[in-house]
Amino acid sequence: MTKKLHPQTLAIRGGKEETQYREHNQALFMTSSFMWESAAHAADLFSKKVKGFTYTRTANPTTAAFEKRLAQLEGAERAVATSSGMSAIQAAFFTFLQAGDHIVSGRGLFGTTAGFIDTVVRKFGIEVSYVSTTDIGEWQAAIRPNTKLFFLETPSNPLGEVADLRALADLAHRHGALLAVDNSLMSPYGQRPLEQGADISVQSATKALDGHGRVAGGVLAGSEALMAQVAVYCNSCGLAISPFNSWELLSGIETLSLRMEKQFAQALAVAQWLQTQPQVKAVYYSGLPEHPQRELVERQQNGGGIVIGFELEDQAAAWKVIDSVEVFSRTANLGDVRSTITHPWTTTHARMSPEDKLAAGITQGLVRLSVGLEVVEDLIDDLKQAFA
Known part of the structure; x- marks a missing residue:
């Protein structure tokens, strides 16, 4: 053809x-x-x-x-x-x-x-x-x-x-x-x-x-x-x-394009909900309209992706949320149809020195989500009860 x-x-x-x-x-x-x-x-x-x-x-x-x-x-x-x-x-x-x-x-x-x-x-x-x-x-x-x-x-x-x-x-x-x-x-x-x-x-x-x-x-x-x-x-x-x-x-x-289209949309919804939470100091997601490189994102990406970072007060606050979720899987993998949650400071970036972590923007209060294909309202409700 x-x-x-x-x-x-x-x-x-x-x-x-x-x-x-x-x-x-x-x-x-x-x-x-x-x-x-x-x-x-x-x-x-x-x-x-x-x-x-x-x-x-x-x-x-x-x-x-x-x-x-x-x-x-x-x-x-x-x-x-x-x-x-x-x-x-x-x-x-x-x-x-x-x-x-x-x-x-x-x-x-x-x-x-x-x-x-x-x-x-x-x-x-x-x-x-x-x-x-x-x-x-x-x-x-x-x-x-x-x-x-x-x-x-x-x-x-x-x-x-x-x-x-x-x-x-x-x-x-x-x-x-x-x-x-x-x-x-x-x-x-x-x-x-x-x-x-x-x-x-x-x-x-x-x-x-x-x-x-x-x-x-x-x-x-x-x-x-x-x-x-x-x-x-x-x-x-x-x-x-x-x-x-x-x-x-x-x-x-x-099924890549079908999954990514849905997961990108759900990740955006979760990121925007996180922005409204008083416990959250910052949300990191390239699909947000407020992203500092919005024009560049629109030029070279087809959406914001599936990974969200958000900042809580400290490691204790981050661990409390991670330990309290009931739907999210506590694992370091990402890209799965199952949503995941992890603490980068002590898992994905654990091999880095504290100084290198901080230089890369990885703090003890940072939590990472990978958003999957569960109903997005269930994901938000899970985070809501974990924050509570």
Whole structure:
């Protein structure tokens, strides 16, 4: 078909790997290896003279379908799937960096990502400068002759800070650096970083892509030239996703746009209710009309996302609300059809030092919500009784 298909159609129809049996649903290929017709055929497969599959660590038909579908949704030439969101971030870094290189990163990162950068990436002689996610002047001032990568989350987790991706892409490219964007909080439904000039869109498929809290996975998307290098790194380091997880993620993607549309709307309703509560000192959600970067949000995002941060007086107040909810799940996952609640200071950002947490805006009174598909009135009533 020559007509460009809508993302929701691609989420259902895109990238299918079909066998001679003409199965309607994507088949699950639970096998570690694949056979060849002859020694010559094996030689052709391993030398890439012919296309095919040899070993699941390298490629698998089910995973190939997942990768093709994600590439279509992200507007990318190619995508590479990995075992988790963190392994996808690892691949984004170590495929393109070596000792002596320099990274500029936004401060507003998921705590495990910040921990990975500080305890693993630096260990290999790679220099890191943290800057404000939103202040382009800080990014400019941090550039060095050896800067090779810009990295950030936007919106940030869980404060909803929004970076100007087009401006950052132009700045990075003027200085010979790549721009990699963690798109976990928005998914391709809510944001397509490559269309804004980013070189790599990376995300935890465990979150919205699955949407049901079932399996772990990660994915990177970008040009064929970049992703071919990523694929070699992932194959060499054994970062492959399991075929079963790819199969589950394909199922999740089929309902992605329907889930995100509803969850974005419900998150906005919860955020606006939180703004009316006297106990709440601040609400952080990029979909609010009062968001300081409202114009930018409307230009590069399709809604405000599913994650809300809100500030209470102190840790005791935050823990009291978290311990009192009856509908929200007390867990650190996000993007689920089930709404979740957690205390970032002691969970998602626990690996960071107190000073780094505060520099990133993570306080002891901060609570994070991920809004799911329960009836929104039930979610608000649950928070209401918890506050009481």
